Amino acid sequence: MKHLPLKSPLMTASGTSGHSNEMERLQNSSETILSLGAFVTKGITLEPREGHPGFRIVETRAGLLNSIGLQNEGVKHFVQEELPLLRNFDLPVIVNISGSTIKEFGEVAAYLSNSDSSEIISGIEINVSCPNVRQGGVAFGTDPGLVRRIVESVKERVDGRFLVITKLTPNVTDITLPARAAIEGGTDVLSMINTLRGLAINVDTCEPYLGNITGGLSGPAIKTVGLYMVYECFRKIPECNRREIPIIGIGGISNWSDALEYIMAGATAVGVGTAWFVNPDIFQMLYSGIETYIEKDGITVSELIGKAHERGKFSK
Template sequence: DLSVDLGFGKVLPNPLMTASGCAANGAELHRFFDVSELGAFVTKSVMADPRSGRGTPRMAETPSGMLNSIGLQGPGIAAFVDTDLPWLASVGARVLPSIAGSSSTEFAHVAATLRASRAFEAVVGVEVNISCPNVANRGLVFACDPGASAKVIALVREQLPRDVPIFAKLSPDVTDITSIAAACVKAGADGLTMINTLLGMVIDTDLMRPHLGGITGGLSGPAIRPVAVRAIWQVRQAMAEGRIPVVPIIGVGGVRTGRDALELVAAGASAVQVGTATFNDPTAPVRVLHELTDLLVEKGYRRFSDVVGAAHGSP
């Protein structure tokens, strides 16, 4: 039994999801596999207005991961609810739209517009991206500040029906992720997504200048998997100790194989997103699902929920 309960009766058939930003609105990946096979499809963070993002170059490969300074390129929420969401609904996908804003009011506007969408029934939850590293640090201004994070979460929570869970997406670039997690949950987050990319930089040694147009960028891929495992483990531990109310954690960061996914799950994640790995292998999210399933069978687990947080030992 691979099912995952996100809360409020939103039960997914399996724990695999795309990671925000790596598969846009789903149409590209749908050429490689049926996106409704995934537990949920997470879309690129959408803001109020259309945006072209930062200038190029805005991607850089490193031996252990990828840096991006995309800067929230996107169609804007009106086009998203008009075109992208209805398309995902039409192919039977369960959708976890990711929303962003440069102010708490913008977040609230995006959430309210989403709610009014004719395809809203395909939405199984909303990911609130308070941790984009690439918008003049506004994103990290939210993610590093418990008060600012809580304000956004509370406002978004008010805009959406009670039975649609909201997930706060956290940044690894904070000194104490448990205090941000606690602030978000207390403000009304029904779950947490951990982690967004890690701030990094690549220098072009021919030009002797930072390579990315945005100067710094977000590092993703295998390099950040141990950071994700650590963050998930710390927050899950804080929940076990009663310092944070217990809510589901969605794990994301450097997952390429079923065994990588299992690491995040054992740390405490109830669902796993696959992002950067899809650039090399567009079928990665479903492949990871099958590899994880085989691994659980091999290890004798009958229910996926039994392995969530297993690395913490018996309660």
């Protein structure tokens, strides 16, 4: 059994803080770095991808809609130019990967694992859930058989010391089906949720705002959905319930009580994305809010994991 070796339960959510340049600007002594347990990179693919035409992001009344289209310079560039910038970083680095075919996921993972800088990487997060790419993306994540095969292909190609995390899509009826498939494929950790597919139309031009027409919704609007999905996996999947397969809860976290809700639903750690665009101090605020809460009652974050499943047994 592999645990999440984190000093804090807070992580960045993939795609919301770049590959390395943006993070490299933060000093190791900064409050943000001290509050974080891990840094998760934006998604990497085998070959460079230009991403979608603009607009790529639109703010809606209840959240952010994005359709970046996995823009990145490809795994070779990442390993040569971007990954080394994280060498002196005091945080575990988790590299988020995507692919258009099952084979491509395995190839990206193998490239990372065999690279000279592989010691900088603590884990790989497999994105089987992007709603913004035509090939693969969410189509993989909604098919449990494909999820299992993608996880298997990554596990076969990576160094055993890499933590393998599978990131699930909320664009399904029953999240526990792809979650179980990822576990069968050998995932060490589950993360959920990616964005929910959505649309926004500009009534002045009568056109969708986004160049790609549809996008993925993130931010406070999706918190209850993500929370429910973490709760369901913790409740229905024995490996999650026994904490053999930890869950990283992601989606709409914007204050410390949101983070605690995810932990009480069954998450061991939480990822935060959109809220960081709004508030550059979000991580220290989450950290100090959680710290105040647990210190008040002399409990640990670990003791709170899944507490919402013990209704009535825990008085607080």
